[in-house]
Amino acid sequence: MMQLFLDSTRDRSMSDQLYDQLAEAIASGRLVPGTRLMPTRAVAADLGVSRSTVTGAYMRLVAEGYVEGRRGGGSIVLDTRAGDDPHWTSTALRATPLAAAIGRYESGLSSARYDLTAGRVDHRLFPLAEWKRSMNRALTSLADRLGRYGDPAGDGEVRAALAHWVARSRAVAARPEQIVITRGAAHAIDLVARTLLSPGDVAAVEEPGYPPVIALLRLAGADVVGVPVDRNGIVVDAIPENARLVYVTPSHQYPLGAVLSRERRHALLRWARRRDAGIIEDDYDSEFRYSSRPLEPLQRLDGDGRVVYVGTFSKVLSPALRLGFAVLPIGLVPAVTAVRRAVDFVPPAATAAAMGSFIESGALDRHLRRARREYATRYRMLRAALSEAPIGLLTALPSDAGLHITAMTPDAPSDEILMERALERGLQLSLLHRTYQFSEPQPGVVLGFGAIAGDDIPPAIHRLVECLRG
Ligand SMILES: Cc1ncc(COP(=O)(O)O)c(C=O)c1O
Known part of the structure; x- marks a missing residue:
């Protein structure tokens, strides 16, 4: 050493x-x-x-x-x-304080026996053969267009396929012309933030919330303010009056899991109208829904075009594809596509076209039926295992969508000791404290069940209880 x-x-x-x-x-x-x-x-x-x-x-x-x-x-x-450059560590250059302050959010590869990390999906469910066929079809159809960049919003046919898909799966009212294909949800939010925010503008986010979005809003020059969430989602009355943009996860608040109630949805839209602000609705994981019926998306309730709906294929298929989209108020499309052209010109044509073909051929529906069955089983197993944990030690929050359940651990040892014990027991965890950026973190764990096999869930929770007990 x-x-x-x-x-x-x-x-x-x-x-x-x-x-x-x-x-x-x-x-x-x-x-x-x-x-x-x-x-x-x-x-x-x-x-x-x-x-x-x-x-x-x-x-x-x-x-x-x-x-x-x-x-x-x-x-x-x-x-x-x-x-491979031997000089890669030496530089005379310094990152700006904003850039240097960005913490790494991904927890790297895991070879832990029990991986309960949030944000993972099961690679074994990835429909490789179908995806390869879609990719082949896409490349063949693109062959005579490979010499140019293409449309910054994405190919028209692919946008049409996405518009049908969100209308069908999420009741989002979208015409193909409103869609901009992006490299994931974060990229869509970045483009919208660059389009709508001037340096020094206030942007409001949920607290606790999704740290990568806070980082990119700050990089856009925004003054980011955290707004508390309760069991009905973001507390609309606590949004600062001068916020220009509010970022929310209404279907399944990240990380606590609340659904933004109907009343709050209307209150948020009223607030935005009064303050002439914009709203980003990040619907990152609600293809997986286990009990209640979904509420209407903000995008659909919006009467005057101030909601941007953001979707991603990171949970549906794979975060490695880097594919998502924004459904924009039609009047905002020219500005966002202009920004897009400045940032990275166009979406990756082959991946986007493959997704279009994957949707149109019915492969996405087939994949989702299978993935939903599998994740629903894991969800039930995780709920059952958590309900057997000693009361007070590990208290699961209500959550009926997505690929994680957050549990509070009021009597947990310090994060350091908890992680040390988890390492010793072959357990990889995501701690809740990392999602608090503006207030005192509450002790808890964000339990992802995307990567862990169903049969491993009970022993993993058993080990977690041991770690909490000491
Ligand atoms: C709240 C939230 N938004 C978006 C995403 C996905 O982002 P992307 O599409 O950039 O991979 C995640 C992934 O875990 C998330 O938790």
């Missing part, structure tokens, strides 16, 4: 100093991929610091993708190098 130096007279905490040195050693290649970090106990004894100081640093390295926890304990260095 490399030599570590801690200086108790510095402003930076011991845990942060440890993290800095290990992250730098990994990034520079001094700690090569595959290296096993020394156990936290040994490092703590070596340096004369508490074990939680070391686990804090290790936990951050795991969260930021430098290291992964292995079954049976042990933290292994991952390959984070950017390329």
Whole structure:
């Protein structure tokens, strides 16, 4: 193990100093991929610091993708190098404070025995043969267009297929001309934010909420304000009067799971009309719905064209495809497509055309029937396992859609200790605290069931309870 130096007279905490040195050693290649970090106990004894100081640093390295926890304990260095250039770590350049402040949100690859990370889908469900056929058809149909960029909003036929699909699956009222095909939901939100916000404008987001959107709003120059959510979704009365844009997840609040009530939907639209503000409706996971009927999307209730509806194929099929779309008020289409042209010209034509063909051929419906059955089974198993957990230790919040259930853990040990115990038990978790950016984080876990096999859910929750008990 490399030599570590801690200086108790510095402003930076011991845990942060440890993290800095290990992250730098990994990034520079001094700690090569595959290296096993020394156990936290040994490092703590070596340096004369508490074990939680070391686990804090290790936990951050795991969260930021430098290291992964292995079954049976042990933290292994991952390959984070950017390329083959030996000089890649040295630079005279500095990222802006805004760019440097963006934390890594993805928790890297997991080889943990029980992966309860949020934001994953099951790659075993991916309909590879059907997708290959769609991709083949797409490339053949595109052959004579491969020499040019194409339409910045996306191919007309694909937009028509998407318009039918959202009308059918989500009751979104969309004409093909209102659709802009994007590289996922985040990209759609980015384009809309760049179009609607000037530097210094106030943008409101849900708190707790989805951190990547906060990062991109800040990069667009917005002053981002967190608005609390309760069991009916965003608290409309708490939205700042001067907000220009409000980002919400009405079908299934991320991460707490609430559905924005009918009354709140109308109140939010009234608020936006009064303040002349825009609304982004991120409908990222409601293809998977387990009990109640969905409420009408804001986009459909909107009478004066101030709602942008955003959809993605990240949950439906795969986050690796990078495919999503925005349904825009028709008057906003020219401005958003102009911004789009400046940012990345056009959508990836082959992937978009493959999706069009995948929808039209009925393959998406077939895939969804199968995926819904599988995820519904896992959802029920997770609910059942959580209902058997000791009361007060692990309390599941209501949630009847998507691929995660959030549970509160009021008596949990510190995040560092919880992650350490989870690592020891081969469990990979997403902690709720990362979704709080503006207020005191509540202790909890966002339990994703996209990646874990159904049979693994009861033992995983059993292990989680052990971690919480100590
Ligand atoms: C709230 C929310 N929005 C959007 C997404 C998906 O984003 P993208 O389409 O950019 O992959 C996720 C993924 O986990 C999410 O949690």
